[in-house]
Amino acid sequence: MTRSSLISLLALTLTTTAAAQDAQTVRLGFFPNLTHAPALVGLQRGTFQKALGKVKLDAKEFVSGTTLTEAFAAGQIDIAYVGPGPAINAAGRGMPLQIVAGASEAGAVLVARKDSGIRSYKDLAGKVVAVPSLGNTQDISLRHILNENSLKSKTDGGNVTITPIAPADVLAAFAGKRVDATLVPEPWGAALEAQGHRVIGTEKTVWREGRYPTTIVIVNAKFAAANPQLVTAFLKAHADTVAFINRSPAAAQAAVNAQLQKLTGTSLDLRVLQRAFARTRFTTALDLAALKEYAALNVEAGYARSAPDLTPFLRK
């Protein structure tokens, strides 16, 4: 390593660890999923940018909580919409984050390929089940479902193969018969259902009668300490957006579709969108009991040796 590269490396570490003083931009992370509708609608309607005033909003989309957490760890994201799974893991590793609000609840379904012969959870034995990524919220849920039905994943010496596939690619994986079932967040579940595949676990039977957080809002603790007013402004915009979604679902669905079209180049069939919406609840409330249970399930799934105490990570 030459001296100049050493110096630039040091400079890099200093810049990434230094707290952002009076940020000129707010970097927002989110996924192009329906369970992230508050992010999509807020972006589409310009609510976030309006709330931040002169400070520029820089929205970055991610495929999964994994890549988002990596960006978060590298200090490239200030505020993020993310599933509780990755958030709890990041907190457990000591990342400087605060859990500041809820965004959506339920909205995850277990869909089986129409010709897979799977009709109930018990039939998952010996099958290949896809999750968006290993260690994400749906993966943790799936392992819990297997546990409840005295099944085990291959990695734990059982016979259910859990394989990570991006939800957008599951359609093709079903068509090629490479996967038998999948636990996905909406709108992917409704999209698969529209293709004739069978929902064997609805958003309510997947876990806790449907009372579980699927997306929450986290902020970088250093960013929050340096820019409390920006965080407050953003959270107000987030709450307004959630209220708007619940007040005018039709307009919210149109906004979601317009934003998805912008981000992914494809929009959803309106009926698919309505069905997906019907399975998802949008709320800013944080269900602490459910988060704690997630942390316990995360340990049960073998992704952490202990459940972190979430109290220090909640915004006072």
Add this chain to the structure above:
Amino acid sequence: MTVSPLSPERPATPPAAVSSRWQTLALQVVGLLVILGIWWLLTDVLKLYPPYVFPGPKAVWTEISYGLWGNGPQDGKLLSAIGGSLRRVVVGYTIAVLLGTLVGLLLGAWRPLRATVGSYLTGVQSVPSIAFVPFAILFLGLNERAVLFVVILEGFIPVALAVSGALLNVPPALRVAGRTLGAGPLSLTLRVLLPASVPSILTGLRTAWSFAWRALVGGELLIAGSTSLGELLEVGRNTANVALVMATIIIIGIIGGLFDTLLRAAEGRVRSTYGLEVPQ
């Protein structure tokens, strides 16, 4: 005692070589300690990096020890991953060696094949194995077979090229001598050409091992869902557990290096048996 021209007696190791071997080992140990020391200094002492970006040796050691001999409900994952990956690489490597030997023999025996297929093989070898993963998944599904396919594809080419190259490089005098003594094409290949090319074939086998091992981890990383080192890397990454990622990388390196060392030792032994190593 009769000595065949191809296998002279092994020259005894001179005493100087023994002491230099100990010196090398001592240097290696010191080097390792220095690296560990710098790592510990950068992370645990100076705390230049947060632990979720670059964990210290202690955190990584925790992952290694729990992963290898822990007895909690989720411990021992590294051990089972090593087992799964080794089983897979042994199967893949064995098939690759058999297939490679067969293809190599055909290439060595038949010039038109060498001119066509032989040159393509070099081209295929220059494509990273990861590039074949999408194909493997489409044709074989998300499973063991897809990983094995990538391993075999990556492993058999060096063997095939080594075998065919070695056959071509056998000194003509040996061929002539064999024929004169009445060997037909088959027995000439089996009893003269192959034994004479053992050293170069061994080099090919060693290359094939490192290729196969690399292809295996890459394939497992992309075709997760099995108990494997590749999957552990993915899990570590997905659960923000950088210590697990580093522990897995270290294990992958140790296993790869260990087998390479063993094959290198076998190779050296054979080379000196064949009189190719001049004692220093």
